[in-house]
Amino acid sequence: MTTTFTTGKVTLLSAGPGDLDLLTIKAAKALAAADVVLLDDLANPEIVSLAPRARVIRVGKRGGCRSTPQAFIQRLMTRYASKGLHVVRVKGGDALLFGRAGEELAALKRADIPFDIVNGISSGFAAAASLGISLTHREHCQGVTFITAHMQDHGEPDWATLAATGTTLAIYMGMSRIENLCAKLMATLPAGTPAAVVQWAGGANERRLVTTLGRLAAEAQAAQLGSPAVILVGDAIGEAEAFDAIAPRYDSRDSLAHAA
Structure with a gap:
């Protein structure tokens, strides 16, 4: 047989x-x-x-x-x-x-x-849709960079170099390191750079925080936001309607001048 x-x-x-x-x-x-x-x-x-x-x-x-x-x-x-x-x-x-x-x-x-x-929809895109923004708004950036803060060797990305790319940063698995990564990003970007956290993006229990890079870590921790979440950083985030109440006079050119 x-x-x-x-x-x-x-x-x-x-x-x-x-x-x-x-x-x-x-x-x-x-x-x-x-x-x-x-x-x-x-x-x-x-x-x-x-x-x-x-x-x-x-x-x-x-x-x-x-x-x-x-x-x-x-x-x-x-x-x-x-x-x-x-x-x-x-x-x-x-x-x-x-x-x-x-x-x-x-x-x-x-x-x-x-x-x-x-293929499907990544949480980075779901977060952008929730905020009502384009990750690649051509008036603010030249692209988007998807990056994980959780590296296999337990190290971390070169945040200063990433910040200098002129792209929107969509950071995955970064909530446990949010204070450190924000500090490293501010070595290149001004504290007033628009930033956001979207937890459970696209889900029924979604939570959102729109703020600035300098306030992001403290406000995310105060709001008890955690994983799974996407951190978004860059001038394009300033297009979010919620950002108008935070920094209505923010000018994305300030960020470009700082990085130059």
């Missing part, structure tokens, strides 16, 4: 910032077809209602909290896919931005497991 093994596949699925209405149609189709769902801790748990026939395994990863080891998640993906099942790895935000997708894709390639990727 010959045993035939059928290889399934893995879908790396972007769950977006939390609002299920922001899922793509492609994401909904993948969930409906899933046999196994590996659910990220930051994803809206109600997303499993779109995968009625799937076995759901929670594989949360949160900074400062007990997390499922990355190697174990990768073994689960390959194990179930090797049995011919469609595994959907649900990741918060966009799967390809700060979600260890590179490690998971490498593991799937080594195991010769077919995969596809479903």
Whole structure:
């Protein structure tokens, strides 16, 4: 008797910032077809209602909290896919931005497991939409830089160099280091530079703070804002309606003069 093994596949699925209405149609189709769902801790748990026939395994990863080891998640993906099942790895935000997708894709390639990727909305974009601003407003900046404050070697980015890029900074996983990163950014940027924190961006429990770089750390701590949150820094944040009440006379040219 010959045993035939059928290889399934893995879908790396972007769950977006939390609002299920922001899922793509492609994401909904993948969930409906899933046999196994590996659910990220930051994803809206109600997303499993779109995968009625799937076995759901929670594989949360949160900074400062007990997390499922990355190697174990990768073994689960390959194990179930090797049995011919469609595994959907649900990741918060966009799967390809700060979600260890590179490690998971490498593991799937080594195991010769077919995969596809479903893009979604990162929390940085959800935060901008919530504030009603463009991250790349051409009157204020020349682009946007997405950066994580939580580096693999436990070091930190070169904040002064990032501040000098002239881009809007969208900082992920920075709340535990907010006081230090603000101080480092102010080595290049003036204290009056517009800044914001959006916690649980795009979700039903979203919280927002719009202020200046010099006041950001103290006000975020006073408001008890924490992870998951996106920190936004740059002149483009001054377009937020809430900023008018804080610094109505702020002129973005002051920031450019300071950096020159």
